[in-house]
Amino acid sequence: MSELLRRIRLPLLFAALVFGTLSLMLGDRRPASEERHWAARALLEIAAPVQKAITRPVYFVRDSWQRYVALVDVEQENRELREQVARLESERLAFREALVLSGQLQRVAQMRREFEVPLLPSQVVGQDASAWSNALLLDRGRSSNVRSGMPVMVEQGLVGLVSATTPHAARAMLILDRRSAVDAMIQRSRARGLVRGLGTGELEFVFMVRGDDVQVGDEVLSSGVGGVYPKGVRVGSITAVHAERAELLHTALVKPAVDFGRLEQVFVMLKRGPTMDLLFGGGDGDLPEPAPPAVADGR
Amino acid sequence: MRPALALLAFGCLAVLVEGGLAQLLPHWVVPDLSLLLTVAAASSLEPGLGLVVAAGIGLGADMVAGPLLGQFAFLRLLEFTLARLVAAQLDLRRGLPLIVFVLAVIGVDGFAQVGLSRLFLGSFPLEPVELLGLAASALVTAPLAPWAAALASRLRERLEESDARRDMRLETRRPVLR
Numbered sequence: 001m002s003e004l005l006r007r008i009r010l011p012l013l014f015a016a017l018v019f020g021t022l023s024l025m026l027g028d029r030r031p032a033s034e035e036r037h038w039a040a041r042a043l044l045e046i047a048a049p050v051q052k053a054i055t056r057p058v059y060f061v062r063d064s065w066q067r068y069v070a071l072v073d074v075e076q077e078n079r080e081l082r083e084q085v086a087r088l089e090s091e092r093l094a095f096r097e098a099l100v101l102s103g104q105l106q107r108v109a110q111m112r113r114e115f116e117v118p119l120l121p122s123q124v125v126g127q128d129a130s131a132w133s134n135a136l137l138l139d140r141g142r143s144s145n146v147r148s149g150m151p152v153m154v155e156q157g158l159v160g161l162v163s164a165t166t167p168h169a170a171r172a173m174l175i176l177d178r179r180s181a182v183d184a185m186i187q188r189s190r191a192r193g194l195v196r197g198l199g200t201g202e203l204e205f206v207f208m209v210r211g212d213d214v215q216v217g218d219e220v221l222s223s224g225v226g227g228v229y230p231k232g233v234r235v236g237s238i239t240a241v242h243a244e245r246a247e248l249l250h251t252a253l254v255k256p257a258v259d260f261g262r263l264e265q266v267f268v269m270l271k272r273g274p275t276m277d278l279l280f281g282g283g284d285g286d287l288p289e290p291a292p293p294a295v296a297d298g299r
Numbered sequence: 300m301r302p303a304l305a306l307l308a309f310g311c312l313a314v315l316v317e318g319g320l321a322q323l324l325p326h327w328v329v330p331d332l333s334l335l336l337t338v339a340a341a342s343s344l345e346p347g348l349g350l351v352v353a354a355g356i357g358l359g360a361d362m363v364a365g366p367l368l369g370q371f372a373f374l375r376l377l378e379f380t381l382a383r384l385v386a387a388q389l390d391l392r393r394g395l396p397l398i399v400f401v402l403a404v405i406g407v408d409g410f411a412q413v414g415l416s417r418l419f420l421g422s423f424p425l426e427p428v429e430l431l432g433l434a435a436s437a438l439v440t441a442p443l444a445p446w447a448a449a450l451a452s453r454l455r456e457r458l459e460e461s462d463a464r465r466d467m468r469l470e471t472r473r474p475v476l477r
Contacts, residue, residue: 010350013347014380017351017372018376020354021354024368024373025370025419026419027369
């Protein structure tokens with residue numbers, strides 16, 4: 001009997017171990033929602049801290065490598081990255097500028113298509129510093145066919161009128177100027193009036209007919225009636241209406257469409273209106289220089 | 300008994316090292332140390348203890364790897380048995396036959412893992428890239444087999460030698476004590 005046991009001991013052990021491992025696999029194949037084999041649970045219980053014990057030093061080594069040893073070249077990398085950031089920032093600015101220019105050029109092209117007469121681009125090289133006038137100095141003059149009385153505009157709207165020229169420069173009176181007057185209309189209601197410069201940053205829309213529909217937010221366009229400015233150029237928008245019942249003339253404040261503080265380039269319309277042609281008789285004469293206002297003059 | 304325990308301890312340590320390396324390196328670069336020690340145990344331990352050691356090493360591997368618990372234990376048992384059977388025909392103490400055998404065993408082990416997973420878990424797709432990984436793993440693992448065998452052999456010799464010395468020491472003291 002003992003001899004038999006000794007002889008089958010090894011196959012028995014093998015079979016027992018194989019059976020044990022197979023039962024472990026069978027126990028482990030159940031879906032996770034079911035209760036797992038007790039042996040599997042026991043092994044997993046042991047496995048969890050063992051795995052933790054393994055991963056902890058490994059993570060320590062890996063983290064140490066990443067945080068300390070691998071940082072040997074970090075200074076060089078940092079320098080390179082800084083250079084890259086500077087280069088990318090410069091590129092970003094260039095792209096942004098290009099986008100701005102692209103949008104601006106699109107608007108300019110649209111504006112040039114709208115007007116049949118040629119528009120001459122001109123750089124703003126100076127701004128009138130006197131307290132009584134609002135004017136710009138442009139880098140194009142008579143040699144570029146710029147004449148007094150020609151309207152000046154940008155893609156946002158009306159800027160003013162050329163008031164004086166030299167062979168290579170021109171002076172343009174802004175619509176903000178107290179001498180300036182633009183025959184205009186409300187885009188929505190077609191109510192007509194006159195936009196006058198107040199000498200400040202705002203304009204005044206003066207309309208005669210009582211009952212005309214003028215509201216805050218209305219867009220004001222040039223009407224073209226005065227024979228100075230072309231029709232349909234944006235002047236500004238109504239910000240306040242002062243309609244006194246007893247008065248014949250009502251007024252409204254207009255915020256200019258153009259940001260005059262940021263003008264860099266303007267367009268001179270190379271054709272004068274009929275009124276200006278009549279005034280100048282086809283010549284190259286300049287508009288008379290304005291006299292200082294009486295109030296400011298003290299007279 | 301002591302060499303078997305030592306080999307089991309080394310097997311468990313190998314599993315830990317394997318698990319640690321697998322965190323840092325691609326799996327196909329990590330040698331299958333537990334398999335090497337199982338094969339080494341086949342030539343250095345007596346069969347009964349060797350089976351227990353192989354199952355123990357396999358269970359250790361099951362703790363940290365494999366989709367199925369008991370899978371590695373089962374495979375290590377089979378590999379141990381296979382190594383014992385082949386050792387009866389080939390001299391696995393020599394380097395080249397041992398390397399060739401380990402190469403074959405790693406291939407069998409890989410396909411057996413897939414087969415067991417398919418059998419017990421259902422669908423287990425085998426991609427060509429996994430076959431390449433298996434081949435790479437075999438090429439990394441097999442050359443280390445002679446070192447694993449030498450380690451097991453030296454471990455057994457040293458521990459058996461120390462047992463023998465202790466016996467001798469006890470023998471020499473007996474007459475003095477009498």
